[in-house]
Amino acid sequence: MKIQSGDQLAKFLRTVDPILHTTQENSRVIKHVFSELIRNVLEHSRSALGGNVCATYNRKRRKFSIGISDAGRGIFQAMIKHHKFGSHKEAVLAALTPGISGTTARLGGTAENAGAGLFFTKSIAQTTRNHFLIYSGNAYFKLPLTKPRTPIRFHANPLEDHCSIRDGLPYFKGTLIGIDIYIQDTKAFNNLIESIGSAYQLSVRQSRKDYYKRIRFI
């Protein structure tokens, strides 16, 4: 499906509900993922043809697979105005760091763009112990499956995640995101948004502390 405007996004989110075959709480999470990722495309990508949304639902495994892409300017170009990066890999890692937004250099972002969307989406995949991939320019970041007994931790620094990062790949103009989500009515899944939210606040606070520690007033 093609989405080229905010109205189309709102219409898509309304129509997608009955197709999700799940509880209202679970569909809230899925719609949150769609909304965050498509908003990123519409607000930051500058893609003339909008974004592409693809999804499948595996009823047997109760798993949603989502792919969202655009042929826009990519993460590096979208963030370079306010941040300094030497490579696409650094830009991708910064985009996954909570509190870093392409619209401002300020830690914690703005009221409209908190720099939390991709961190939230990645954390949702981590909570459900699933795959997550983001590919832009010549670099990708990928979360592999995690074992059921491994404790779930949300790291502000994506390099601390159990992940695979590659750069020097064929150049892809735009951004591609893939995520799998298991729909299960577990306690962890129901408290998902709250727990990720507190992780975000803690990490932004820590980043600010670290930043001000570096500044010395003479």
Added chain:
Amino acid sequence: MSRLFIPNSIALTNFDAVFKDNDFSIDDKTVEISFHPKYVAMHPVGLALYAALSDRYREEGVKTKCMSTIRSLPFRTFNEWDCLLHLATAIRFIRKNTKKRDDLFR
């Protein structure tokens, strides 16, 4: 002539398959597309990738040449088929009598 090879299976586990024999370049404005002749099954991330590439081809007026046609396409839920059609229209590799087949993730 640049080449785009679509592997017969793309998932998040084996995403690196998309880089096999591909550099996504469009330097000479013509791309030769090839793929497994019988079966292409992919995670939505694969569809999204090729949809974005097809957008780029459209924007930059890239001509495409297809080396084979898909006989049947797996489809599952609400928009994969539409996306494949969108992609297929863009890169012109589909045949008129291509059939839908509901057996993805068997």
